[in-house]
Amino acid sequence: MRYVSTRGESPSIGFLDAVLAGLAPDGGLYVPERWPTFTPEEIAAFAGQPYAKVAAAVVGKFVGDDVPAEDLALMCEEAYSTFAHAAVVPLKQLAPGRHLLELFHGPTLAFKDVAMQLLGRLYDYVLSRQSRTMTIICATSGDTGGAAVEAFRGRAHARIVALFPEGRISEVQRRFMTTATDKNVACVSIQGSFDDCQAIVKQAFQDDQFRHAVDLSGVNSINWARIAAQSVYFFTAAVALCAPARKVAFVVPTGNFGDAYAAYVATRMGLPVARIVAATNSNDILARAFEDGRYARGAVSATQSPAMDIQVASNFERLYFEAVGRDGVETGRAFRAFASTGLLDIPPSAHAKMRELFQGASVSEADTTKTILSTLNETGEVIDPHTAVGVAAANVLRLADPATPVVVLSTAHPAKFPEAVAAAAGVVPTTPRATPDLSKKPEKFDRLPADAETVKAFVRVFAGGQG
Numbered sequence: 001m002r003y004v005s006t007r008g009e010s011p012s013i014g015f016l017d018a019v020l021a022g023l024a025p026d027g028g029l030y031v032p033e034r035w036p037t038f039t040p041e042e043i044a045a046f047a048g049q050p051y052a053k054v055a056a057a058v059v060g061k062f063v064g065d066d067v068p069a070e071d072l073a074l075m076c077e078e079a080y081s082t083f084a085h086a087a088v089v090p091l092k093q094l095a096p097g098r099h100l101l102e103l104f105h106g107p108t109l110a111f112k113d114v115a116m117q118l119l120g121r122l123y124d125y126v127l128s129r130q131s132r133t134m135t136i137i138c139a140t141s142g143d144t145g146g147a148a149v150e151a152f153r154g155r156a157h158a159r160i161v162a163l164f165p166e167g168r169i170s171e172v173q174r175r176f177m178t179t180a181t182d183k184n185v186a187c188v189s190i191q192g193s194f195d196d197c198q199a200i201v202k203q204a205f206q207d208d209q210f211r212h213a214v215d216l217s218g219v220n221s222i223n224w225a226r227i228a229a230q231s232v233y234f235f236t237a238a239v240a241l242c243a244p245a246r247k248v249a250f251v252v253p254t255g256n257f258g259d260a261y262a263a264y265v266a267t268r269m270g271l272p273v274a275r276i277v278a279a280t281n282s283n284d285i286l287a288r289a290f291e292d293g294r295y296a297r298g299a300v301s302a303t304q305s306p307a308m309d310i311q312v313a314s315n316f317e318r319l320y321f322e323a324v325g326r327d328g329v330e331t332g333r334a335f336r337a338f339a340s341t342g343l344l345d346i347p348p349s350a351h352a353k354m355r356e357l358f359q360g361a362s363v364s365e366a367d368t369t370k371t372i373l374s375t376l377n378e379t380g381e382v383i384d385p386h387t388a389v390g391v392a393a394a395n396v397l398r399l400a401d402p403a404t405p406v407v408v409l410s411t412a413h414p415a416k417f418p419e420a421v422a423a424a425a426g427v428v429p430t431t432p433r434a435t436p437d438l439s440k441k442p443e444k445f446d447r448l449p450a451d452a453e454t455v456k457a458f459v460r461v462f463a464g465g466q467g
């Protein structure tokens with residue numbers, strides 16, 4: 001299996017090289033050269049299988065010969081044994097035809113654990129064989145950082161630097177990162193937005209000298225292994241609802257567009273999906289892009305679903321690449337121009353292609369609050385504000401076939417956002433018993449301006465100090 005850049009100017013590389021590389025040298029994102037597929041019979045056979053087994057089959061299609069199948073299977077088994085629920089990602093019925101896919105039973109209570117627990121093991125596996133230690137940098141609007149710190153802390157072959165936007169994430173999210181005492185972890189509060197953090201990460205990758213000096217890698221959803229691992233739960237949820245015999249619609253709370261794009265990946269692998277709804281909060285660049293064909297950056301506003309306070313959705317470039325017929329030159333032109341102007345008019349034919357599967361929905365703060373309360377009153381479920389954005393979008397969704405089951409991704413445990421949930425529903429969600437109490441632990445993090453050179457200097461010192 002080979003991987004090509006969305007900008008068409010980097011040579012194709014194998015799976016493990018693509019995973020470790022993060023961003024392609026031309027600034028694009030790696031995607032598989034061709035889509036691996038499952039037959040309908042193979043998909044149907046996933047029903048009732050342990051999650052780890054389905055994960056090994058789906059991720060294995062992308063890994064190819066780079067890792068022996070039995071080693072990958074073992075990594076999947078270990079990764080998903082860290083989850084508190086036997087089903088790993090249970091599907092819960094809210095109402096007839098309406099389901100929640102609970103993705104928050106991992107160690108840091110957000111969907112990021114599903115991929116990150118596997119990535120931590122995969123990096124260890126590869127880097128220990130190469131006697132190599134890499135510096136992983138990640139930008140986080142709250143959840144990727146905690147999941148990455150948990151997955152990589154204490155590992156001998158990786159050091160991790162997490163950049164988060166100052167004052168714009170919840171205390172629980174912050175503490176999942178900043179209370180780690182391991183020497184290979186550094187957390188940095190950046191005076192800016194998540195978009196600033198992500199721009200710094202991308203600039204770091206494009207500085208060859210820096211990239212080599214610290215042996216840079218990335219575990220944001222720029223990393224194909226993240227997308228591959230996140231595509232698995234679309235299969236398990238759909239087959240539980242009788243796919244491939246019937247189609248399912250997914251409503252995905254969306255920010256950086258990794259999860260919604262992973263749903264698209266599942267469709268390219270053969271999963272029949274009726275619709276993918278990208279549900280955003282008031283940071284609605286993607287909802288607008290799907291609805292009116294203009295991908296236009298606005299100012300980031302702070303909401304009660306902070307992990308989705310994003311205006312530049314990294315993975316949209318991957319979908320654009322597909323929609324323009326895998327034209328790397330056009331994708332490079334479009335996204336370089338977007339980086340400087342903040343505007344991309346999607347060609348009508350590409351927009352029509354996207355609309356065959358995707359639609360956008362933007363949910364206001366008031367509707368998010370109302371949905372937390374109404375979901376509690378009507379179903380007894382306490383949901384977090386990100387999940388509420390998805391549920392609110394599902395409540396107004398009209399499908400061609402109203403009998404199509406709708407699955408809303410429940411992306412975080414409500415206890416990660418206790419203030420917002422208490423304000424909306426009058427209940428204070430508590431963390432599951434197995435989760436350590438981080439509220440009294442001392443925190444350790446640095447504060448830096450949103451400036452790539454300053455952050456790179458910090459990372460150099462951190463990586464150098466680690467030997």
Ligand SMILES: Cc1ncc(COP(=O)(O)O)c(C=O)c1O
Pocket residue numbers: 110111141142143144221253254255256257258259260307308386387411412
């Ligand atoms: C709880 C939660 N929900 C939804 C999202 C949005 O997911 P994505 O960035 O893959 O669109 C995030 C952040 O990624 C998140 O942390």
Ligand SMILES: N[C@@H](CCOP(=O)(O)O)C(=O)O
Pocket residue numbers: 139140141142143144145219220221222255256258307308314
């Ligand atoms: N919402 C994310 C933002 C980063 O997304 P990623 O999927 O690209 O890692 C977060 O919680 O950090």
